[in-house]
Amino acid sequence: MHTLKKLYCRCFQISFRAALPLMPYREPKLIDGFSGVSKVLRKHNITRLLLVTDPGVYSLGLTTPLEQILKKAGITCIVYKDTVANPTSANVEDAKNLYLKKHCQALLAFGGGSSMDCAKGVGARLARPNKSLAKMEGILHVMHKLPLLIAVPTTAGTGSETTLAAVITDADTHHKYAINDFSLIPHYAVLEPEVTVGLPAQLTATTGMDALTHAIEAYIGHSTTKQTRKAAIEAIQLIFQYLPVAYKNGKNRTARKEMLRASYLAGTAFTKSYVGYVHAVAHSLGGQYGIPHGLANSVLLPIVLEAYGSAAHKKLAHLARITKLSSSPDDTTAANAFIAHIRKMNASMNIPTTLAGIRDEDIPKLARYADKEANPLYPVPILWDDKQLALMYHLVQENKEKENNSHAETGHRDYTGISA
The missing domain is CATH 1.20.1090.10 (Dehydroquinate synthase-like - alpha domain)
Structure with missing residues (x-):
């Protein structure tokens, strides 16, 4: 790497590190089991939510116990189950349109990193309806509050339930890029080992x-x-x-x-x-x-x-x-x-x-x-x-x-x- 570029990179990183204490990092609040999800939703006066998952997780019935709990609590759960590995901008748009069509009020990501990235992408598009995902690539290009977002990881790996990043693949160019913004950090996370047992x-x-x-x-x-x-x-x-x-x-x-x-x-x-x-x-x-x-x-x-x-x-x-x-x-x-x-x-x-x-x-x-x-x-x-x-x-x-x-x-x- 050329010396000037190295200098620029290190100066950027030093500045970013110095600013860390001033940045609005937060950790998701942990919900104790699926039964706690309905309590959190009621606390926020939410009666309709979009559950974002993938075909594999859905076909295994992993979302069923949570769906039943929500139904008993009188909360309507709309399911988007078409997220692909390496979620695409098309996934995000389809899920966003379903959210709006069904008048949802919150998002619940259920799955691995792909489902969580897709849900975060949906949240970003809802927060910035006039801005494309491609224009949000990089750091702090969302800068708007997302709908309530709950993450339920079914794999122990991505850590997406804690992060400010969403990785999306452009459906047309196949370019894979990261969107990084504090608003993408989920508000809550559920660490339920039972859903990972069949992995x-x-x-x-x-x-x-x-x-x-x-x-x-x-x-x-x-x-x-x-x-x-x-x-x-x-x-x-x-x-x-x-x-x-x-x-x-x-x-x-x-x-x-x-x-x-x-x-x-x-x-x-x-x-x-x-x-x-x-x-x-x-x-x-x-x-x-x-x-x-x-x-x-x-x-x-x-x-x-x-x-x-x-x-x-x-x-x-x-x-x-x-x-x-x-x-x-x-x-x-x-x-x-x-x-x-x-x-x-x-x-x-x-x-x-x-x-x-x-x-x-x-x-x-x-x-x-x-x-x-x-x-x-x-x-x-x-x-x-x-x-x-x-x-x-x-x-x-x-x-x-x-x-x-x-x-x-x-x-x-x-x-x-x-x-x-």
């Missing part, structure tokens, strides 16, 4: 690694606070302990409960301290190819951490020591032990080392998208431009699998030019 093992794995990515990227960046560091560390400890258990035995309710807590904590950490290049690259891959976000993060995480090199070693070493993965006083040795543990976790849960479908001709465009998303906002350990980011796509291409596997044990890949 398939592979989805448990990739969403859990998504939460781990949130916590690690929040911790190693330059905009941490005492609160976000504490939340990130606790989330990492919980994920290392309980994700393997939840993967092997999805009916273990203790593991499910603790993973929901870990996801929530990681969400509170990265809401203030932001993420890094893992997310920027993953978002572009999701937008272009529909690669699930958790899967992309899982595969990219150890590769990007390794590519950061010495810029991230001190903080990764601290995480290695606090999680008892290394007692080495040498930061490089301890950091490498931490990264090796992530690779070991991925392998134990059958997460691949590469991603299918990435085309060489797409990489320059994808790298530009990642550069635009991440710089100057993300306070990463070391700054990369689009040319340096392009290497990350090559390292996770499926046709590189043999090469990647040969380096999986040693961790010695060719990062020539990445740290320049």
